[in-house]
Amino acid sequence: MAKMTLEQLRALRDSKKQELDKREVEGKDIQIIVGMGTCGIAAGAKQTFDGIVAALEKHNLAGRTVVRQTGCMGLCYVEPTVEVIAPDMPNVIYGKITGDLAEELVVKHLVEHTLLENHIYDKPAVDIVKK
Amino acid sequence: MAYKNFILVCGGTGCESSRSDEIYRNLIKEAEALGVKQDVQIVKTGCFGFCEKGPIVKVLPSESFYVEVKPEDAHEIIAEQVVKGREVKRLLYQKDKSAATAKLEDIEFYQKQFRIVLRNCGVINPESIDEYIARDGYKALEKALFEMTPEQIIAEIKASGLRGRGGAGFPTGIKWETARKAPGDVKYIVCNADEGDPGAYMDRSTIEGDPHSVLEAMIIAGVAVGANMGYIYIRAEYPLAIERLKIAIAQAKEYGLLGENILGSGFNFDVEIRLGAGAFVCGEETALLQSIEGKRGMPVPKPPFPAIKGLWGKPTVINNVETLANIPVILTKGAAWFASIGTEKSKGTKVFALTGKINNSGLIEVPMGTTLREIIFDIGGGIKGGKKFKGVQTGGPSGGIIVEKDLDTPISYESLTALGSMMGSGGMIVMDEDDCVVDVSKFYMAFCVDESCGKCAPCRIGTKQLYGLLDKISKGKGEEADLDKLEKIGKAMTKASLCMLGGSAANPTLSTLRHFRDEYLEHIRDRKCRAGKCKDLVVYEIDAAKCIGCGLCARRCPVPCITGEKKKPHVIDASKCIKCGECFAACKFGAVIKR
Numbered sequence: 039m040a041k042m043t044l045e046q047l048r049a050l051r052d053s054k055k056q057e058l059d060k061r062e063v064e065g066k067d068i069q070i071i072v073g074m075g076t077c078g079i080a081a082g083a084k085q086t087f088d089g090i091v092a093a094l095e096k097h098n099l100a101g102r103t104v105v106r107q108t109g110c111m112g113l114c115y116v117e118p119t120v121e122v123i124a125p126d127m128p129n130v131i132y133g134k135i136t137g138d139l140a141e142e143l144v145v146k147h148l149v150e151h152t153l154l155e156n157h158i159y160d161k162p163a164v165d166i167v168k169k
Numbered sequence: 170m171a172y173k174n175f176i177l178v179c180g181g182t183g184c185e186s187s188r189s190d191e192i193y194r195n196l197i198k199e200a201e202a203l204g205v206k207q208d209v210q211i212v213k214t215g216c217f218g219f220c221e222k223g224p225i226v227k228v229l230p231s232e233s234f235y236v237e238v239k240p241e242d243a244h245e246i247i248a249e250q251v252v253k254g255r256e257v258k259r260l261l262y263q264k265d266k267s268a269a270t271a272k273l274e275d276i277e278f279y280q281k282q283f284r285i286v287l288r289n290c291g292v293i294n295p296e297s298i299d300e301y302i303a304r305d306g307y308k309a310l311e312k313a314l315f316e317m318t319p320e321q322i323i324a325e326i327k328a329s330g331l332r333g334r335g336g337a338g339f340p341t342g343i344k345w346e347t348a349r350k351a352p353g354d355v356k357y358i359v360c361n362a363d364e365g366d367p368g369a370y371m372d373r374s375t376i377e378g379d380p381h382s383v384l385e386a387m388i389i390a391g392v393a394v395g396a397n398m399g400y401i402y403i404r405a406e407y408p409l410a411i412e413r414l415k416i417a418i419a420q421a422k423e424y425g426l427l428g429e430n431i432l433g434s435g436f437n438f439d440v441e442i443r444l445g446a447g448a449f450v451c452g453e454e455t456a457l458l459q460s461i462e463g464k465r466g467m468p469v470p471k472p473p474f475p476a477i478k479g480l481w482g483k484p485t486v487i488n489n490v491e492t493l494a495n496i497p498v499i500l501t502k503g504a505a506w507f508a509s510i511g512t513e514k515s516k517g518t519k520v521f522a523l524t525g526k527i528n529n530s531g532l533i534e535v536p537m538g539t540t541l542r543e544i545i546f547d548i549g550g551g552i553k554g555g556k557k558f559k560g561v562q563t564g565g566p567s568g569g570i571i572v573e574k575d576l577d578t579p580i581s582y583e584s585l586t587a588l589g590s591m592m593g594s595g596g597m598i599v600m601d602e603d604d605c606v607v608d609v610s611k612f613y614m615a616f617c618v619d620e621s622c623g624k625c626a627p628c629r630i631g632t633k634q635l636y637g638l639l640d641k642i643s644k645g646k647g648e649e650a651d652l653d654k655l656e657k658i659g660k661a662m663t664k665a666s667l668c669m670l671g672g673s674a675a676n677p678t679l680s681t682l683r684h685f686r687d688e689y690l691e692h693i694r695d696r697k698c699r700a701g702k703c704k705d706l707v708v709y710e711i712d713a714a715k716c717i718g719c720g721l722c723a724r725r726c727p728v729p730c731i732t733g734e735k736k737k738p739h740v741i742d743a744s745k746c747i748k749c750g751e752c753f754a755a756c757k758f759g760a761v762i763k764r
Contacts, residue, residue: 041425044311044432047302054303073291075377076409077370109378111291112282112532114524116215119291128175128229133215151171158177158214160227162533162548163282165292166498167304 068103068148070094073119075110081117082136089140090120096141099148112162119159122147133159174209174251179225181216181550182528188240189213189224195243196226200251209251216529218281218548222262235260281548283510284534285518286494290378295413298420301381307426309500313389314434317500322393323349326496328504330516335361335452335489336564336593337669338515338582341496344486347476348394351484356396358387359480359487361457362403362410365449366565367616369596371520372490374532376403376410379494380417384440386493388427389500391438394486399440402457404447414442449566449620452594453668454487456622467622468668489594491520511537515581519592525561525599526553535580542576545599556601560684564593566613566620567673569680570606589680591673605702606681606688611639617674628671631662635678642689643703645696652689655682701763704748708764711752713738715760722752722761 042050070090074083087105094100111119116133120143123129127147134157135143146154178184178193196211217225222236226246233256235246242260249255284290293300301307313322327342348356360383364372376383387399403411418440421427429437443461450456451466458480460466479485495517499507508516515537521544524530528550535544541561545551552558560570569590571578578584582592600609614636623629635658638651659675666672682689691697698706711722711731716738723731723739730746733739738760741752753761 041423041428041430042432043425044315044434047307047311047424047426047432050299051302051305051308054299058300058303075290075374076407077374079409106294107296108293109290109295110374110532112287112374112534113215113529114531115529121291126171130229152210153175153177153212155212156180156214158212160214160217161280162218162531163280163284163287166283166285166288166502 066102066104067125068099069121069123070103070105071108071121071123072105073109073111073113073117073121074107077110077114078118083118085137086118086120086135086140089137090144093141093144097144097149099144103148113159116157116159124148127151131159131161132157172208172210174231175229176209176211176246176251177214177227177229178211179215179217179223179227180213181220181223182555183216183220183546183550184224187224189238191240192224192226192238192243195240196247199243199247203247203252205247205251209247216550218529218550220547220550221543226260228256231256233257234262236262281539281543282534283518283536285498285507285510286375286382286491286520287378287532287534288498289382290374290532293379295378295380296416298381298417298424301379305501306381306497307385309497310385310388310426311432312500313392314432314436319349319393319395322389322500325504326393326499329499329507330504330511330514331492331495331499331507332515332582333489334491334495334519334594336567336591338592341488341492344476344488345390345393347474348396348484348486351477353484355398355483356394357480357483357485358390358394358396358399359458359461359475359485360387360399360401360493361452361454361487361489362401362407363445363452363457364407364490364594365404365447365452365620366567366594366596367613368522368524368598369565369594370522371532371595373407373410374522375490375494375520376407377413380410380413381421382494382497383414383490384417384421384427386488386496387440388431388438389496390486390488390493392436394484396486397437397439399438400443400461400480401440402443402445402451402461405444406447411442411444418442448622449616450622450668450670453670456668457487458485465622467624468670470667491595512579512581514583519580519595521595521597523549523597523599525597526556526601526604527551527599528553537581538579540577540579541571544580544597545576549599552599552601556603559600559602559604560606560681561600562590562598562609562677563596564591564673564676565596565598566616567591567669567676568593568596569676570600570609570684572684589683590676603700603702605643605698605700606685607639607643607692607698608700608702610678610681611636611643613677614639614674617670621670621674625665625667625671627662627665628667628674631658631666631671632674634658635662635675639678642692643698644705645692645703647689647693649690649693651693652682652686655679701750701753707748708743709741709746709748709750709752710743710762710764711739711741712760712762715758717758717760719757721755721757725751725755727751
């Protein structure tokens with residue numbers, strides 16, 4: 039995009055906001071967000087990311103899912119952390135999801151619609167931008 | 170088949186010890202008994218960071234948050250919530266209004282944390298400017314460019330009560346105002362991202378998770394003080410943060426949010442990155458400016474302050490990463506909103522890197538006025554392995570240790586200074602009974618010896634002398650007179666050093682001396698280190714009466730120096746022992762003795 043004017047910035051914000059609110063990006067209704075700050079990467083978040091992508095392919099979910107990266111969620115003691123946002127399931131933050139657990143997470147949460155036990159954590163604070 | 174409800178039972182250490190496991194089993198039993206097993210999945214989770222009110226049970230998707238749940242409550246939760254779809258009101262968390270958060274009552278939240286600086290960390294993709302914009306990004310810049318005069322921006326920042334988060338706590342609005350009023354045609358904005366304390370990673374994580382918030386704030390600062398150029402001084406050992414900053418700068422330029430004629434306003438602002446080589450002293454603002462100018466990073470006397478005469482002699486605003494990340498929120502939500510959070514003199518929140526002997530280490534953000542006890546025992550989930558809390562070091566090598574009796578102090582710049590520590594940039598290292606105060610002081614002093622730039626004598630000579638004394642004490646060769654020397658030299662350094670590196674280098678030593686003089690004396694008089702950290706003072710032995718000869722210690726010993734026949738008492742060869750403590754940790758029978 040070329041340099042924007044004030045109006046263009048506002049229009050872009052509105053359209054992107056709706057996208058974020060609907061949680062649908064390019065018609066995909068599942069989002070998997072991997073915490074990839076230095077801490078997450080050091081704990082193996084890249085392998086987790088790759089593992090998730092591979093598992094989604096294997097279980098025919100790749101077409102419905104966006105896998106994104108984000109910064110540090112603050113839960114350093116349970117890195118790597120992964121947030122899963124999917125229809126009909128509560129939003130969940132999973133911790134200690136190493137590469138070898140990636141497929142289990144995808145199968146449990148997205149195929150069987152159950153939570154992956156012993157790996158569930160919580161957002162540490164309310165979102166002040168949404169409030 | 171899909172579950173209608175999910176019950177999350179906290180399986181954190183704190184809640185486990187108050188019978189959360191029994192709650193979990195009862196819930197499963199009740200779900201089976203009431204025939205709703207197929208409607209609800211009951212799972213154990215990690216710590217919710219609210220241990221004080223534990224055990225915690227959360228039900229999704231209704232987000233019901235139950236506190237102080239007892240095993241007997243399981244029936245009601247299943248019968249009411251799962252079967253009838255009604256919340257169990259009596260167990261719901263009722264927010265008690267503490268002083269720090271009283272004015273936030275319009276926001277219903279149970280968490281102890283409150284994220285302003287970290288609002289986007291772990292939420293957006295840091296490499297996508299669109300996601301930042303979608304979450305009100307660059308909205309504050311719009312306001313600054315089109316709706317406010319520079320004077321109004323400065324008035325707003327002043328009214329918010331924001332103070333520098335790099336450690337010293339200087340009011341940001343006054344800094345901006347000084348630079349605005351300072352005569353000069355060219356002015357600069359500098360972001361201090363030279364985070365160097367051992368154990369601190371707040372600024373790195375903020376940049377890695379939300380680089381645009383720093384950029385936006387720098388442009389706003391440029392508008393406010395009349396600067397058209399900004400520098401981000403960041404250490405080269407933060408490669409990911411640098412990479413994400415570069416991406417952010419390129420994206421902002423492409424969108425016309427950086428560069429010439431920003432959003433058609435006629436205002437120009439550009440940002441460049443300057444890499445530091447990782448010298449701790451370059452976090453000191455005058456040394457940082459020297460380094461940007463291409464000179465050796467050494468502090469120069471103040472005044473003149475950088476706001477009057479800074480980079481290349483021009484008025485310069487230097488703000489730390491965390492300070493800047495607050496700015497966009499203050500402009501979008503208003504100074505009054507920001508000022509309603511925190512204590513009388515310390516407004517807003519503070520980010521801490523919580524590390525050490527703590528269960529839930531992590532990057533946390535809490536309102537000012539939160540107590541250290543809440544941070545360590547609620548958010549942090551208490552001490553690892555159920556050990557005894559000894560102290561918490563805030564402010565890194567410039568701060569001091571805070572002990573048990575002071576844990577209920579609400580955090581503010583003034584309160585931490587009064588306790589002989591300081592806010593610092595936000596490292597928070599928790600120590601337990603296995604940590605030795607002499608060893609910790611020695612570690613920090615070694616750091617300061619390495620990092621002292623050598624320009625002024627009090628710091629260059631003082632740190633070396635203090636290290637020598639601490640080393641002597643840790644080897645059991647100290648004398649009681651050394652303690653007075655430590656204090657005397659420490660106080661001289663505090664008074665006479667050119668910059669705060671030397672001015673605060675003695676803090677860890679002086680504060681541990683104040684709180685743990687008896688342990689120092691123990692090292693000197695009894696040649697004993699109760700924590701077993703000072704290796705020269707520890708001897709490991711095997712109690713022949715207790716040793717069953719399992720051989721586990723001998724297998725763990727890396728030297729090896731433990732010998733013995735199977736099923737007969739083993740012996741440690743003290744002349745070879747490196748005092749690593751592996752045998753002590755390995756023995757299940759308490760037969761290895763540490764003296």
